[in-house]
Amino acid sequence: MTLAGLTEARPFRAPWHVRLGWLALFVYLGYAIAHLELSWPRFVQGIGNGAHFISRMFPPNFSRWELLLQGLTESLEMAVVASFLGILLSLPLSVLAARNLMPAVVTWPVRMLIMLCRSFHPVIVAIIFVKAVGFGALAGIAALTVASVGFLGKLFTEAIEEISLKQIEAVRATGASFMNTIVFGVVPQVMFRFIGFSAYETDANLRNSTMVGIVGAGGIGGTLFAAFQRFDYDFVFAILLSIIALIMVGEVLQIQVKRVFRQ
Amino acid sequence: MSVVHAATTREWRRFTPAERLARYAVYFFIVAAVAVSAESIEIIPEFLYDAPEQFADMFQRMWPIAWGFYPEGVHEALIETLDIAALSTVLGLLMGIPVGFLAARNAVPVPVLNYFARFILVSTRSVSTLLWALFFVAVFGPGALAGTCAIAFHSIGFIGKLFSEAVEDANKGSIEALTAAGASPFSLILYGYWPQVKPTFWAIALFRWDINVRESAVLGFVGAGGIGMALDTAINLFQWDRVAMILVTVFVVVIIAEVVVTQIRKRII
Numbered sequence: 001m002t003l004a005g006l007t008e009a010r011p012f013r014a015p016w017h018v019r020l021g022w023l024a025l026f027v028y029l030g031y032a033i034a035h036l037e038l039s040w041p042r043f044v045q046g047i048g049n050g051a052h053f054i055s056r057m058f059p060p061n062f063s064r065w066e067l068l069l070q071g072l073t074e075s076l077e078m079a080v081v082a083s084f085l086g087i088l089l090s091l092p093l094s095v096l097a098a099r100n101l102m103p104a105v106v107t108w109p110v111r112m113l114i115m116l117c118r119s120f121h122p123v124i125v126a127i128i129f130v131k132a133v134g135f136g137a138l139a140g141i142a143a144l145t146v147a148s149v150g151f152l153g154k155l156f157t158e159a160i161e162e163i164s165l166k167q168i169e170a171v172r173a174t175g176a177s178f179m180n181t182i183v184f185g186v187v188p189q190v191m192f193r194f195i196g197f198s199a200y201e202t203d204a205n206l207r208n209s210t211m212v213g214i215v216g217a218g219g220i221g222g223t224l225f226a227a228f229q230r231f232d233y234d235f236v237f238a239i240l241l242s243i244i245a246l247i248m249v250g251e252v253l254q255i256q257v258k259r260v261f262r263q
Numbered sequence: 264m265s266v267v268h269a270a271t272t273r274e275w276r277r278f279t280p281a282e283r284l285a286r287y288a289v290y291f292f293i294v295a296a297v298a299v300s301a302e303s304i305e306i307i308p309e310f311l312y313d314a315p316e317q318f319a320d321m322f323q324r325m326w327p328i329a330w331g332f333y334p335e336g337v338h339e340a341l342i343e344t345l346d347i348a349a350l351s352t353v354l355g356l357l358m359g360i361p362v363g364f365l366a367a368r369n370a371v372p373v374p375v376l377n378y379f380a381r382f383i384l385v386s387t388r389s390v391s392t393l394l395w396a397l398f399f400v401a402v403f404g405p406g407a408l409a410g411t412c413a414i415a416f417h418s419i420g421f422i423g424k425l426f427s428e429a430v431e432d433a434n435k436g437s438i439e440a441l442t443a444a445g446a447s448p449f450s451l452i453l454y455g456y457w458p459q460v461k462p463t464f465w466a467i468a469l470f471r472w473d474i475n476v477r478e479s480a481v482l483g484f485v486g487a488g489g490i491g492m493a494l495d496t497a498i499n500l501f502q503w504d505r506v507a508m509i510l511v512t513v514f515v516v517v518i519i520a521e522v523v524v525t526q527i528r529k530r531i532i
Contacts, residue, residue, distance in 0.1 A: 077301075077304045081297065115518075119477075124510070127498060193530070244390065260285045260288075
């Protein structure tokens with residue numbers, strides 16, 4: 001009898017508002033599926049198209065490797081320059097945006113600026129820069145720099161806000177100037193995290209630099225998009241493989257750099 | 264006396280010579296990379312001098328913002344963007360969680376499967392959303408279906424990587440207890456791992472949805488649906504007041520999404 005009682009009472013039954021939340025989520029998903037006209041026949045037809053597409057991608061065609069290498073180099077250079085500029089700009093901005101170092105009058109506008117940089121996708125920013133500075137790598141660098149400031153600015157700020165204020169106080173007590181407080185009180189505490197974030201962002205820029213070319217902002221993306229529109233799917237596959245290889249190398253390098261700086 | 268003196272003059276160094284060498288190598292590598300890139304990248308200086316003027320021109324054309332354009336051209340596309348973001352997050356979770364689980368070395372102690380899963384995670388992540396979108400537009404034709412699949416496939420890597428790290432961090436004790444009690448692999452997942460990784464799961468889902476809202480705004484440039492389609496048309500027709508309207512809409516939606524995510528995170532996790 002006690003056993004029957006145990007099986008009937010469910011001790012971890014979800015409260016009604018959680019169940020209501022689940023219901024709302026499912027209703028919304030159902031509505032979204034209906035709205036997007038996702039249907040089974042279309043899916044089946046798509047599988048056929050996909051198979052055809054993939055069969056045309058094999059074997060990858062590396063015969064135009066000079067074009068490929070040129071695009072990849074440009075992407076790589078864009079990523080490096082944009083990361084450098086992004087880190088350079090984010091460092092002072094994050095100090096200005098940190099609530100524990102600056103008054104609210106200073107932090108608010110800087111925080112808004114960082115949020116504005118982060119809210120638009122790099123490709124949308126790239127389009128605006130293509131209009132402003134014309135087609136080519138410069139627009140891509142500008143767009144990636146904006147994206148880096150948005151991302152690094154936020155992470156750097158959070159890292160600075162988490163530091164221990166005792167060390168700052170100690171440095172200040174010796175009569176250090178503001179710059180000295182930053183250099184000897186703040187930087188040693190956040191250095192390793194900054195290196196980690198910067199390495200991550202360089203990696204992210206490398207990924208994005210292969211994409212902004214689709215809207216004309218330089219790099220391998222333009223080559224890829226052109227090959228795609230000419231139905232050179234074997235060349236597309238060659239480009240994709242190179243991009244994946246490049247990004248994997250980037251990831252390995254990122255891990256190595258972090259290892260060097262971990263004491 | 265002299266011995267003590269010798270001992271005190273010994274210089275203290277924080278790093279071993281090898282560590283210092285590695286650091287200098289990294290510094291050198293970074294400086295060289297930046298210098299070489301800045302030197303060899305093709306930048307047309309005339310374009311750069313011209314930029315402030317062009318920016319001023321662009322903002323002038325954007326003003327006044329075409330607020331009236333919202334009901335006729337933006338609203339529908341915005342709803343589609345949000346639908347794409349939600350569905351692709353769910354689809355991405357459905358695909359990413361199993362792969363992430365396979366990649367966790369403690370849950371699936373088969374190295375071949377681990378490496379295979381890791382390869383899937385890295386390769387789906389390296390192909391950016393727009394490239395996935397190009398592929399799925401070729402497969403399903405232009406439209407929101409292609410966009411949904413594109414973002415979902417790109418999300419696999421992100422979701423799977425974070426999820427596998429969460430599984431690898433799971434406490435061994437409860438897993439061992441369940442194994443000792445003779446639990447089936449399914450029960451092991453449901454009662455051993457799931458309660459431990461549940462908070463991470465929700466954090467990942469929310470974080471990814473937030474990212475996907477941003478990502479789904481650009482899909483339209485390659486014809487994969489959403490608000491990007493309206494943006495692309497407006498840019499191609501040089502209707503900058505409409506472009507401004509769409510950008511404002513995207514900005515507002517992204518901010519709202521971020522606020523929603525922060526609020527839910529505070530309540531649930």
